[in-house]
Amino acid sequence: xxxxxxxxVLITFITTSSLLFANDVSEKLETGKTILNAIHSDEVKKIMxxxxxxxxEREYTELELKKLSHRxxxxxxxxxxxLTKTASNQANIISLQSLGEEEQLTFTAxxxxxxxxxxxLKSEIGTNHYKEIDALYIKLQSTCNTCHQxxxxx
Amino acid sequence: xRSRLVQTISIILTLLFFFSPPLKAEHDARVKLSIGGRLxxxxxxxxxxxxxxxxxxxxxxxxxxxxxxxxxxxxSVDANLRESRVWATLYLPVGDNSLSTYIEFDxxxxxxxxxxxxxxxxxxxxxxxxxxxxxFTIGKTYTTFTNLSSYPEINDANGPLGHFLIxxxxxxxxxxxxxxxxxxxxxxxxxxxxxxxxxxxxxxxxQIPDIIGKIKFSGSWGNMSxxxxxxxxxxxxxxxSEDNDKKWGAALNIAGRLHLSTQDNLRFVLSYGDVLGRYxxxxxxxxxxxxNTGKVNLTEILGGSIAYQHWWAKSLRSSLVFGATxxxxxxxxxxxxxxxxxxxxxxxxxxxxxxxxxxxxxxxxGYRELNNGNDGHLDRLQFSAIYKF
Numbered sequence: 001x002x003x004x005x006x007x008x009v010l011i012t013f014i015t016t017s018s019l020l021f022a023n024d025v026s027e028k029l030e031t032g033k034t035i036l037n038a039i040h041s042d043e044v045k046k047i048m049x050x051x052x053x054x055x056x057e058r059e060y061t062e063l064e065l066k067k068l069s070h071r072x073x074x075x076x077x078x079x080x081x082x083l084t085k086t087a088s089n090q091a092n093i094i095s096l097q098s099l100g101e102e103e104q105l106t107f108t109a110x111x112x113x114x115x116x117x118x119x120x121l122k123s124e125i126g127t128n129h130y131k132e133i134d135a136l137y138i139k140l141q142s143t144c145n146t147c148h149q150x151x152x153x154x
Numbered sequence: 155x156r157s158r159l160v161q162t163i164s165i166i167l168t169l170l171f172f173f174s175p176p177l178k179a180e181h182d183a184r185v186k187l188s189i190g191g192r193l194x195x196x197x198x199x200x201x202x203x204x205x206x207x208x209x210x211x212x213x214x215x216x217x218x219x220x221x222x223x224x225x226x227x228x229x230s231v232d233a234n235l236r237e238s239r240v241w242a243t244l245y246l247p248v249g250d251n252s253l254s255t256y257i258e259f260d261x262x263x264x265x266x267x268x269x270x271x272x273x274x275x276x277x278x279x280x281x282x283x284x285x286x287x288x289x290f291t292i293g294k295t296y297t298t299f300t301n302l303s304s305y306p307e308i309n310d311a312n313g314p315l316g317h318f319l320i321x322x323x324x325x326x327x328x329x330x331x332x333x334x335x336x337x338x339x340x341x342x343x344x345x346x347x348x349x350x351x352x353x354x355x356x357x358x359x360x361q362i363p364d365i366i367g368k369i370k371f372s373g374s375w376g377n378m379s380x381x382x383x384x385x386x387x388x389x390x391x392x393x394x395s396e397d398n399d400k401k402w403g404a405a406l407n408i409a410g411r412l413h414l415s416t417q418d419n420l421r422f423v424l425s426y427g428d429v430l431g432r433y434x435x436x437x438x439x440x441x442x443x444x445x446n447t448g449k450v451n452l453t454e455i456l457g458g459s460i461a462y463q464h465w466w467a468k469s470l471r472s473s474l475v476f477g478a479t480x481x482x483x484x485x486x487x488x489x490x491x492x493x494x495x496x497x498x499x500x501x502x503x504x505x506x507x508x509x510x511x512x513x514x515x516x517x518x519x520g521y522r523e524l525n526n527g528n529d530g531h532l533d534r535l536q537f538s539a540i541y542k543f
Contacts, residue, residue: 046375046413047374049416050374053417055509056307056509058540059305060302061256061295062188062243063254063286064302072374075374127252128254129251129252130245130252131186
């Protein structure tokens with residue numbers, strides 16, 4: 001009986017597969033999964049995972065998805081601020097002591113930059129200015145990725 | 155006129171599909187208009203015919219009331235793309251904040267043409283139309299009573315029993331706090347009844363909107379919400395014109411999503427109350443029964459669902475979902491052939507070769523039991539392909 005469905009499944013599969021290859025399949029790099037973290041935080045990983053998973057949501061409206069992503073960004077900002085500010089979290093910074101003087105300066109500068117963007121992002125989230133928030137989030141991602149590329153563990 | 159509208163939308167959809175990413179028009183630096191949507195192709199095999207004309211809604215989306223009792227012994231195969239959607243958002247700066255407006259259509263209002271051919275007409279249906287500014291939302295969208303994140307990822311358009319996803323007109327206030335959000339809303343009222351013969355009907359004039367409050371706790375661990383609803387169920391003189399019997403009732407809902415290991419999650423919802431009829435389980439039950447003298451008897455309903463989603467690999471996942479709902483109806487004023495229990499289970503395997511696309515196969519089993527003990531089953535196999543643009 002279930003064989004009756006086979007032709008329709010095949011047609012649907014062939015149609016969608018051809019559409020898949022007819023379109024640009026390039027995707028944005030999913031953040032937080034390919035690069036080792038210079039600053040170790042399970043909480044940040046969890047938040048990044050939550051952000052990535054929003055892509056697969058089916059029922060939320062685009063406005064709600066925006067709101068949800070901003071909530072996760074807010075959590076990320078809080079975590080980033082804490083990580084870069086609190087002295088006790090210095091223990092989480094992998095191999096900082098083993099870096100050379102110049103590298104340490106670069107690392108500190110990037111940490112400060114991350115904190116500044118985080119503070120700016122936090123104040124912007126309350127305004128619902130989506131374009132500004134998106135731009136700042138991209139800046140935050142870029143700072144994280146640059147730092148990860150420079151200071152990730154071998 | 156309608157066919158012209160359909161043609162226009164078809165052309166827009168085709169253009170959008172082949173020229174992704176989403177079209178964007180930027181009139182000034184802070185105004186943003188985005189258009190997008192999704193194409194969803196469903197292929198459905200029903201082991202038992204659910205009745206109704208070909209490609210009726212019951213054929214395409216699981217409708218608990220349509221589970222056949224007794225089994226019809228017939229099966230059906232169908233294909234459709236009526237759950238495809240097209241949406242637009244507009245962000246408009248107003249003062250120091252933004253006014254956000256959202257509109258979304260699907261094609262579930264499709265009807266047969268004059269010759270009975272269902273593939274000819276595909277009419278758009280409004281799903282959402284609302285605006286949000288600061289803490290206020292006004293328009294038509296999902297009821298505040300639901301927790302959308304507790305809804306499982308499934309192919310079926312309706313979903314597990316014990317859950318609800320109704321969309322209606324509302325005015326909502328919400329405030330974001332460090333630990334989550336609070337919501338207060340007034341939503342469209344609509345009393346639904348089961349008559350002494352077992353037929354369903356709605357009244358013409360409701361008088362007081364549904365009142366809903368919700369507290370939602372959220373964090374990187376997931377979220378959990380507790381919601382309450384108060385409704386007036388009004389007979390509006392429908393049975394006896396002079397008798398305008400009405401009753402107040404309430405219901406509670408607890409729902410949420412918990413993040414387990416890396417991507418696995420558990421989604422749950424549990425609801426109980428005597429005004430859940432129109433909200434819960436895709437209209438499985440009505441709000442109340444009504445006697446021949448026009449007296450309203452609210453129906454107590456208990457319903458819930460639980461879903462576990464497991465990720466086998468980066469883009470391959472499955473959901474296992476169970477849902478059930480039970481109504482304690484007044485059998486002195488309603489026939490023994492009224493529905494008593496509904497249950498459903500879903501299991502699927504979904505794959506996203508790219509983030510914009512999901513292909514998946516799903517098996518659904520539905521169960522329906524009447525007050526007189528008779529019952530029926532429905533098995534359904536559904537293959538879906540979704541492409542977001």
